[in-house]
Amino acid sequence: MSQxxxxxxxxxxxxxxxxxxxxxxxxxxxxxxxxxxxxVARTYGAVDDALADFFAPMAWARGxxxxxxxxxxxxxxxxxxxxxxxHCMRIGQxxxx
Numbered sequence: 001m002s003q004x005x006x007x008x009x010x011x012x013x014x015x016x017x018x019x020x021x022x023x024x025x026x027x028x029x030x031x032x033x034x035x036x037x038x039x040v041a042r043t044y045g046a047v048d049d050a051l052a053d054f055f056a057p058m059a060w061a062r063g064x065x066x067x068x069x070x071x072x073x074x075x076x077x078x079x080x081x082x083x084x085x086x087h088c089m090r091i092g093q094x095x096x097x
Contacts (some may be wrong), residue, residue: 039086046084050077 023030054077057065 042084042086046081046086049084050081053077053080 023033
């Protein structure tokens with residue numbers, strides 16, 4: 001391993017130790033961060049699912065047809081993202097806490 005890699009690893013370990021200490025001293029902050037990150041993960045998952053649904057017709061044997069893209073045009077895809085995503089206000093509040 002190069003010296004640069006060793007230095008990066010040490011820096012990373014130092015940061016983890018500092019954060020671990022902070023979270024031990026403030027369990028509420030750890031819980032708030034966990035809540036915020038869960039919301040972010042839910043949002044990424046919702047968008048990922050929506051993209052998979054949107055691009056799926058390209059992989060179908062019969063190709064793309066207008067009926068296969070009707071859900072995005074009618075707002076069904078956006079509605080699905082809205083239902084599954086994390087809520088930005090809650091994510092922000094948890095992060096601030």
